[in-house]
Amino acid sequence: MTPPTPDGPASDIRRQGDAVIIAVQGDIDLRRSVEFQQEVLTVLDERPARVVVDLTAVPYMDSSGVASLVKVLSRARRQGAKMVLCGLNDRVRGLFEITRLDNVFTIAATCEEALG
Amino acid sequence: MTPPTPDGPASDIRRQGDAVIIAVQGDIDLRRSVEFQQEVLTVLDERPARVVVDLTAVPYMDSSGVASLVKVLSRARRQGAKMVLCGLNDRVRGLFEITRLDNVFTIAATCEEALG
Amino acid sequence: MTCPVRQPVRMAIFSTPDHLPVVRAAVEKMCELLGFSSALAGRVMLSSDEALSNIIKHAYRGATDRPIDVEIAPVHDGGRDGIRITLRDWGAYVGREQMRSRDLDDVRPGGLGVHIMCEYMDQLDYQPAEGGGTLLTMVKNLPEKKEVTP
């Protein structure tokens, strides 16, 4: 197994009640989105009732990151899991608005709310 | 008078007791150091007993910024004013260390201390 | 007093996603120097990143060793200041007509980049480049200047 590269992903996964919280770190762009998608899909393999994607430590996201989240969302829906996004900074929130996906995703005002 | 440019200086000057505190904002590099020097020299023209240069909002400084401060320090000394630096981030502090000027300048651990 | 930036910065990168963060950093800094707000800088950065991603994905079909030339230029057009990003690739030219942004009501992954660029930039122009490839020019102007009270 290859050791993680210095700038490799550092998603932090923890469980709380029936939810799995996945806290992503770093920019989600063309460089990172496929792997990010795989990380969340792996979490969904556990068949949790809820998945919270915490984007607090994501300064930047592009349309490939959004595309990954769309794929993940449809998988979550298929298996009856609730998926919530939280911790979006203004720029990332703007990206969901401009792509009119802010009403397709459940976006919590705060990560506390997402877990509530 | 030309209006300030968007990225122009935003040094904030206030007085407290016998001290003038000059809070600088933005990188102090070759682009900015001459003007920065002029700002502090103008403050010294008021002949304050103490000048506190608050670098809390200075993410980056190069050797031209240090050179400006050396010039300002020698002027302060000539007119018997005390000059204190505060708010240096790790990188800026490192610059004073590598140029062995950390013992030439009075560098306060915190800006509160600089004013005390 | 520092003066506004007048000259363009050019970058020559490869068609690898690895270089995208470096270009984004340069674009963001130029926007900041030109007086763009953080929100607006984010839009310019995203638009140029989407355009670069499309060159990598579509014009070069995922090859990571092909050249892309980037120019980041201050512009002063009709009294308004702004930024112009020019991207030149040596891939197959595909006209703007072929790049329809899809119906956003149809929620599916992909097909959002062109829509984002159109919404966020003031000008977006694809031209066949001399010697092959595509020249993409994107412009974003600063909002009208308010009166400055010195």
Add this chain to the structure above:
Amino acid sequence: MTCPVRQPVRMAIFSTPDHLPVVRAAVEKMCELLGFSSALAGRVMLSSDEALSNIIKHAYRGATDRPIDVEIAPVHDGGRDGIRITLRDWGAYVGREQMRSRDLDDVRPGGLGVHIMCEYMDQLDYQPAEGGGTLLTMVKNLPEKKEVTP
């Protein structure tokens, strides 16, 4: 898993202080991508900035419209990863011997740039460039890798 960056990024700038923040942003981002700590990235950024400032001040005597070519390249030298910054100007060549860093005990403004670059970088090499001007190559290696426990 994202892979380490392998290809160089090139920038073509003018000899204006206005372009320094843009190069710094690109250098800092490349350092970050290569796994440099923030402290070490700051040193590489400062060193390349000092070198560029010297080109503007000395090689071009303050002229702001002359070209400078910058290459920011990942290097893998003897198993150690690092970054190489190459700066090319078309000014008068002055050998490294002429650039003595001064006695630091003599506190006066200026004369600190070369000292900083020498202290902070692992390699610093000035060569006359083909066709005139100077080619400055600076290298900084990452600290030895620690064993990685997966």
